[in-house]
Amino acid sequence: MSSSQFDHKLSGPSLAFQPLYQQVAEYIKQLIVERRWQPGEMLPSEFKLADEFNVSQGTVRKALTLLTxxxxxxxRQGVGTFVSEHTAQDALFRFFPLQADGKGADLPKAELISKELVEPNETVQHALALAVKDKTVKLKRRRILENEFCMLETIFLPSKMFSDIEKREDIPHTLYHFYQTDYNQTVFKTRDSIKAVLASKSDAKSLGIEKGTPLLLVTRVTESIEGKLIEYRESKCRTDHYHYQVELD
Amino acid sequence: MSSSQFDHKLSGPSLAFQPLYQQVAEYIKQLIVERRWQPGEMLPSEFKLADEFNVSQGTVRKALTLLTxxxxxxxRQGVGTFVSEHTAQDALFRFFPLQADGKGADLPKAELISKELVEPNETVQHALALAVKDKTVKLKRRRILENEFCMLETIFLPSKMFSDIEKREDIPHTLYHFYQTDYNQTVFKTRDSIKAVLASKSDAKSLGIEKGTPLLLVTRVTESIEGKLIEYRESKCRTDHYHYQVELD
Incomplete structure (x- = not known):
């Protein structure tokens, strides 16, 4: 396996000492980030990619396995390899961990309560690694499962990445999909910190529960495919007949 | 790629229609389950495995990548491929999600409070898919982070898989490692359901906190590498200066 030709083609010094297929995967990912192919679009065949990158087809195949x-x-078996798309449904199932007890994953609905441009507080600044002058857009939502309010969300987005989003009248329920289609920000990873808290008077009113009810407070930082921090979110979740579901392996 | 010879060798009808490397991976996993190689032991070289299974070395390599x-x-780079071992430390970091705020993962300690053979209640029976007559061993523990009690655990083990474990005087802190070394049960997957609850009087006493403090209740079902349900566990976790950490991608 000779990596010299490929290194030359990429001329990226940081790529040294990686197996060739990892370098190819990294390069294909970069092309996806740069929108050479759109979400949902089919990539060229392994044969064509191998030819273009001047590597073997086996190497391309390994790279695509890694990206898969x-x-x-x-x-898609017998069809080809596609740039992953956050269809509304996919992203919801993949990143929405609250489930009704005794049931499988269900599609939550959302009600947008408010949207405004704000100066972020220190917590938000720190979580999103923002500069002092950076503004954020703050969205407040209620999530609905089985016709009941199950969750209150406060969402902060760096306004430099989501320019004028607070002026949009068409913000849909499915935010992650919207980030991808309208702002070219693809959610790649989320990191949740979970604590138990008591419902405040205002939480209680919004969720239709008693003040002092125990709730989950889920603090989420979301990273894009490019490794940028694109969203900070605090969710207060009822668990009287819902639970937060995690699988580890 | 001809799979007929290999199918013949395995003579397993359920293996049809899988790519060859997946079949090889499945077969190697089966050999590991059957203890042909012990945890921590090195596998034969790719060349030898390829020869034994009558497949190409590339196929063995892909199978090992899947198993990795x-x-x-x-x-281990330049050394070989080893059967994964739950070293005490690995398993703790991988499956213990509670962290002190503002710090990285730390090694928790444990204090065993009680151990007894019991008839499981319906919840435990259902969670572990036990028959009506099956008994379980119940362990109660307190977990310690930074010299403070952070978690109360109630653990149920099917006694048919963990014969006489309640009589052992040498149960270590690192249970998952102990399950593997002493009972040939390798933890493979955990499924946690998380709710927020209020500390009862007895929780409060055990954890040294006020009654009514919000706690996380984490209900965990653990599956072995063989796909058996080997443990049911209820953990009550303080979050006044700890949090439960989850990454999704």
Whole structure:
């Protein structure tokens, strides 16, 4: 396996000492980030990619397997390899961990309560690694499962990445999909910190529960496919007949 | 790629219609389950495995990559491929999600409070898919982070898989490692359901906190590498200066 030709083609010094297929995967990912292919679009065949990158087809195949494992591309048997798309439904199931007790994953609805441009507080600044002058857009939502309010969300987006989003009248329920289609920000990873808290008077009113009810407070930082921090979110979740579901392996 | 010879060798009808490398991975996993190689032991070389299974070395390599991704084996660069071992530390970091705020993962300690053979209640029976007559061993523990009680655990183990474990005087802190070394049960997957609850009088006493403090209630079902349900666990976690950490991607 000779990596010199490929290194030359990429001329990226940081790519040294990686197996060739990892370098190819990294390069394909970069092309996806740069929108050479759109979400949902089919990639060229392994044969064509191998030819273009001047590597073997086996190497391209390994690279695509790696990108499939990290969900950057999706393979459809007998058809080809596609740039993964956050369809509304996919993203919801993948990143929405609250479930009604005794039931499988269900599609939550959302009600947008408010949207405004704000100066972020220190917590938000720190979580999103913002500069002092950076503004954020703050969205407040209620989530609905089985016709009941199950969750209150406060969402902060860096306004430099989501320019004028607070002026949009057409913000849909399915935010992650919207980030991808309208702002070219693809959610790649979320990190949740979970605590138990007591419902405040205002939480209680919004969720239709008693003040002092125990709630989950889920603090989420979301990273894009490019490794940027694109969203900070605090969710207060009822668990009287819902639970937060996690699988580890 | 001809799979007929290999199918013949395995003579398993359920293996049809899988790519060859997946079949090889499945077969190697089966051999690991059957203890042909012990945890921590090195597998034969790719060349030898390819020869034994009558497949190409590339196929063996792909199979080992799959087994590496699912953490069944571990590769050490320039040395070889090893059957993954739950070293005490690995398993703790991988499956213990509670962290002190503002700090990284830390090794929790444990204090065993009680151990007894019991008839499981319906919840436990259902969670572990037990028959009516099956008994369970119940362990109660307190977990300690930074010299403070952070968690109360109630653990149920099917006594048919963990014979006489309640009589052992040498149960260590690192249970998952102990399950593997002493009972040949390798933890492969955990499924946590998280709710917020209020500390009862007895929780409060055990954890040294006020009654009514909000706690996380984490209900965990654990599956072995063989796909058996080997443990049911209820953990009550303080979050006044700890949080439960989850990454999704």
């Amino acid at each position: 494992d990290t969900k950057i591309v999706t393979r | 991704d699912t953490k069944i084996v571990t590769r």
